[in-house]
Amino acid sequence: MSPMSVYDYKIRKLTDLKRLPEIGRLIHDTFIESGLISTKCKTPVDLYPHLNFIKETTILTVELNGKIIGTNSMTLDGPAGLHTDYYFKEETDFIRKTKNTVLGSSWRIATSHEYRNHIKLFLDLIQQSFFIAKEKQIETCLFVFAEKHEAFYKKMLDAETIAKKKYTKFPYNNVTFVLMKTNTENSQKHLSELFTRRKFY
Structure with a gap:
């Protein structure tokens, strides 16, 4: 099947x-391909499983066939x-205490390797994520990226960028992680200016 069939996906x-x-395997494969974790790590990486089962979390999936x-x-x-x-406890607590804002985080973003270069899929996923942020009234969103x-x-x-920290313990493969922060409204406007044919808010 041609990768162009990606346009039939549903979010x-x-x-x-x-x-x-299934999500765990996708994340595991993505981390392996990106060099974030050791190839010796054979089981899916799920470092904060408790977040999967709480009412504060919404999980989005992109599904095709x-x-x-x-x-x-x-x-x-x-x-x-x-x-x-998990990564930046002190920094996260500082933002909680000093910022008069509704705080949230976006995490575990990934696409399978055969569709990673499809910018439309990525933008649609980001757009839907912002819609979820609006539902939850999240004003400030935190991220952790390599x-x-x-x-x-x-x-x-x-x-x-708020902070950086290197992780060398298994399963990570000597990775420097970055804590990043956005104002969700500003990010939506910024994306709408970058991609003038789309609205992210």
């Missing part, structure tokens, strides 16, 4: 949590915290 909120292992080919998750800050607490993706997301989302 949905995940309702069947039995499909979480019954297969999940993309995903992203949005979490509103609450009793269970955010995924950024440092090599920092410039891309700064350009795409007008994201601000």
Whole structure:
């Protein structure tokens, strides 16, 4: 099947949590291909599984012919915290205490390798993620990316770098992670200016 059939995909909120292992495999494969984790890591990486099952989290999937080919998750800050607490606890707490804002995070964004260069799929996933952020009334959104993706997301989302930290413990493969922050309204306007035929808000 030609990769161009990607335009038949559907983006949905995940309702069947039995499909979480599919997402785990997609993330695992993406991390391996990006060099973020060791090839010795054979099991799916799921570092904060508790976030999957809370009401503050919405999981989006991109599905094509019954297969999940993309995903992203949005979490509103609450009793269970955010995924950024795993990597940047002090920095996340500082933002909580000093910023008069509704805080959330976007995490676990990935697309399968055969569709990674399809900008429309990526933009549709980002657009739907912003719609979820609006539903949750998230004003400030936090992200954790590998440092090599920092410039891309700064350009795409007008994201601000807050902190960096290197991880060498298994399963990570000597990776420097970057904590980034955006104002969701500003990011939506920024994307709408970059891609003038689309509205992200």
